[in-house]
Amino acid sequence: MRTETLTYQADGLAMRSRLFLEPGGDPRPGVLVFPEAFGLGAHAVARAERLAGLGYAALACDLHGDGRLVDGLDEALGLLKPLFADPSRTRARAGGGLDALLARPEVDRGRVAAIGFCFGGTMALELARGGAALKAVVGFHSGLGTVAPKTDAQAIQARVLVCIGADDPMIPAGQRAEFETEMREAGVDWQMHLYGRTVHSFTNQEAGKRNMPDAIRYSPEADARSWASMRALFDETLG
Secondary structure: OEEEEEEEEEOOEEEEEEEEEOOOOOOEEEEEEEOOOOEOOHHHHHHHHHHHHOOOEEEEOOOOOOOOEOOOHHHHHHHHHHHHHOHHHHHHHHHHHHHHHHOOOOEEEEEEEEEEEOHHHHHHHHHHHOOOOOOEEEEEOOOOOOOOHHHHHHHOOOEEEEEEEOOOOOOOHHHHHHHHHHHHHHOOOEEEEEEOOOOEOOOOOOHHHHOOOOOEOOOHHHHHHHHHHHHHHHHHHOO
């Protein structure tokens, strides 16, 4: 497998993302992989590598610039606060990764998707809300809210799948209902999968290190089921 670091500018930051793909062959579908709030760490990198093994060109995307990775939740949320306030900045960072991926000759520009975990799922959704020409967007335990749901969702071109823990305190039922209304009113092709007995960060095997089992906990069942759902959507949209 080939891997290399792609550098580019986005939202005034020097971004350092990691591209994974198998060598040779015709241009293949591309997938952006946006990480959890802490930045580009082992979790997103492993998922990008896994996607490359399935035949995609996968870009594990920088979040905070210079490949910065933080450990504390409070520090991560502090870094994200201006992005929550101004989704155009989130879209700029996500769009920089998209442009870098589309510039690669190994990528079929007409078959690109975006996935993300936690805030990375929010990034994928905001990229779609900004009108990016994506075939599919998948958010795993992703925040669903946005500042202009009644207008921005009209620009979504992708099929959308969000995979959410039914007991996730960070994505309560009210937020899920608002997202459903947003998708319905915009006429988006969307799905929401809920997993019982499941909270936040259910795809991350290191979630237990946060010592917050009622809020952040790995679930092998929800992890496997959500990944299978993503693959089914990619079979429909990316070929």
